[in-house]
Amino acid sequence: MALIDNHRLQQERSEPCPGTLYIVGTPIGNLDDLSPRAKYILKNVSLIACEDTRRSGKLMKTIKSKVPLLSYHKHNLKSRQSQLLEILESNESIALISDAGLPGINDPGHELVHAARSNSFEVICIPGPCAATTALVISGLPTERFCFEGFLPKKQSIRKKRLEDISQEGRTTVIYESPHQLIKLLEDLSILCGKDRPIQIARELTKRYEESIGETIEEVLKYFLNKKPKGEFTIVLGGKTNKQKNKTSESNALNKLNKLIKQGERANVAARKIADETGYEKKWLYSKLHKELDK
Numbered sequence: 001m002a003l004i005d006n007h008r009l010q011q012e013r014s015e016p017c018p019g020t021l022y023i024v025g026t027p028i029g030n031l032d033d034l035s036p037r038a039k040y041i042l043k044n045v046s047l048i049a050c051e052d053t054r055r056s057g058k059l060m061k062t063i064k065s066k067v068p069l070l071s072y073h074k075h076n077l078k079s080r081q082s083q084l085l086e087i088l089e090s091n092e093s094i095a096l097i098s099d100a101g102l103p104g105i106n107d108p109g110h111e112l113v114h115a116a117r118s119n120s121f122e123v124i125c126i127p128g129p130c131a132a133t134t135a136l137v138i139s140g141l142p143t144e145r146f147c148f149e150g151f152l153p154k155k156q157s158i159r160k161k162r163l164e165d166i167s168q169e170g171r172t173t174v175i176y177e178s179p180h181q182l183i184k185l186l187e188d189l190s191i192l193c194g195k196d197r198p199i200q201i202a203r204e205l206t207k208r209y210e211e212s213i214g215e216t217i218e219e220v221l222k223y224f225l226n227k228k229p230k231g232e233f234t235i236v237l238g239g240k241t242n243k244q245k246n247k248t249s250e251s252n253a254l255n256k257l258n259k260l261i262k263q264g265e266r267a268n269v270a271a272r273k274i275a276d277e278t279g280y281e282k283k284w285l286y287s288k289l290h291k292e293l294d295k
Contacts, residue, residue, distance in 0.1 A: 004239035016093035018043045021084075021116045023109060023129015024095045025102040029206035031062060038126045046092035050100045051108065053058050065143060072096065077111050082110060086199075088121045095126075102130045106150035106176060131205055138212055139172075139200035142239070146172040152185070167192035167272070170239040170284075179229035186221040189237065191269060192215060194276035198238030203231045250288075253278045257285055274292045 015037075022041050027033040042048060043065040049072035050056035056069055065099075072080050084094055096103050096112060103109035116123050132148050147169055147267060151222075153159045166173050167189070177185050182201075189197070195218035204210045214220035248256075253274055260270035267289060275282040 010088060016041055016095075017122065017128055018091040018093060019088050019123060020092065020093050020122045021088060021112065022095045022112065023103050023125040024097050024125065024128060025130070027206065028100045028129045028131050028134070029204065029210075031059075033206060034059075034063070035126065035128060038128055039065075041095055041126055042097070044065065044093075045095040047084075047087055048095045048292075049095060049112075050097045055099050056097060058162055063167055067095075072112070073222075074108055077108060081112060081115050085115060085121075088116060088119075100129075100250040102128055105132060106129070107128055107274045129137070129206065131176070131202075134205050135200070135202035135212075135236050136172065138202065139236040141172045141198055141200060141295055143172065146174060149173055149175045151176045151178075160180060162184065163188055163192055164272075166224075166237065168240055170241070172239050173237045176237040177233045179231060179233070181235055183221070183224055184236070185216060186224065190217045190221060190270060193237070193240070194273075195221075198239075200236045200264060202234045202236070205234065215257050248278050250280070253280050253285065254288055263265060263293050 006237050009270070018237075024038050024041055024047060026038070030290035039114060042060065045067055047111050048056065048065075048067050050069055051071070051073045053069040060067065060069065070080070070084075086208055096109060098109070101107065104113065113123050121255055129222070134281065135253075136143055136146060139243070147166075149162070152162055152175065166175075189199070196217065197217050199214050199217050201213045201220050202211065213223055224253075228260055256276045257276070260273060261267055265273070268286065271282045271285040271289065274280065274285055
C-alpha cells in the first residue's frame with residue numbers, strides 16, 4: 001500500500017507540467033466530487049482561468065488554493081486567448097474551469113484548447129462531473145448511442161428546426177433548459193414527438209434534493225404544470241423508434257391529416273402528428289398531401 005501511495009505522490013509532484021493547459025472538471029453540486037488530482041492541480045498551477053472569479057473563488061477558498069484567478073467567459077474569449085497563450089509560452093501552467101462541470105461541454109473551452117494545440121502546447125484533461133452524462137446514466141434510457149444538444153438556440157426559426165431534427169433522432173438526446181422555458185419546451189416536444197415519447201428530467205444533480213422526474217412527455221408536462229419549475233434542468237429524451245407500424249389504412253391516415261389541416265394546423269405539424277399516431281412516415285404523408293393539392 002505504501003508503494004502505491006508513494007507512486008501516486010510522485011505522479012502528483014510531476015504535475016502541473018510547464019507550458020501545459022489543464023482542463024479541470026469541477027463539482028456540479030456535491031463538493032466531494034472534486035477528485036484529489038483535480039484539487040492538487042488547482043492548488044499548484046500558475047493560473048486558473050474561470051467563468052466567474054467570485055463563484056470559483058469560493059471553491060478555491062474551500063480547497064485552500066491561493067492560485068490567481070482570471071476571468072474567461074463567452075464575452076472575452078478573443079481578448080483573453082492571446083494573454084493565456086503568452087502565459088503558456090513562458091512555461092507557466094494554466095487550469096481552465098467552468099462554473100460547474102467539465103469545461104467545453106456547453107461552456108467556454110474548445111476555443112482555447114484549439115488555440116493551445118495549434119500552438120503546440122500540451123492539453124491535459126482532469127476528468128470530472130458532467131450534468132449531461134450524469135443525467136443520462138440514471139435515466140434508464142438507451143446510453144450506447146446518444147446526442148448532446150445543450151441549450152437550444154434562442155432564435156425561434158433556428159430553434160424550431162433544431163426541435164424538428166431532435167424529434168426525428170433515433171438516439172437518446174440530452175438537452176439543457178432553464179426553468180422559465182421548460183414548460184414551453186415540453187409543449188413543443190409533445191407536439192413534435194408525441195405525448196408518449198419516453199423522457200426523464202433531472203435537477204439538482206448530486207445535491208441533497210436531487211430529482212429525476214418522469215416516464216413520458218405527457219407525465220412530466222402535467223407534473224410541471226402543477227409544480228413551478230426551479231433550477232436548471234437536464235432533459236434526457238428517448239429516441240424515435242420504428243416499432244410503431246401502420247395502425248390504420250392509408251385512406252384513414254390521410255383523412256386524419258386533412259381534418260387537422262382544416263382545423264387550422266400547419267401542414268408539416270399535422271403530418272408529424274399523424275405520423276406519430278399512425279406509424280406512417282411524415283414524408284410520405286406530406287407528399288400525398290401535396291399530390292392532392294396539385295390536383
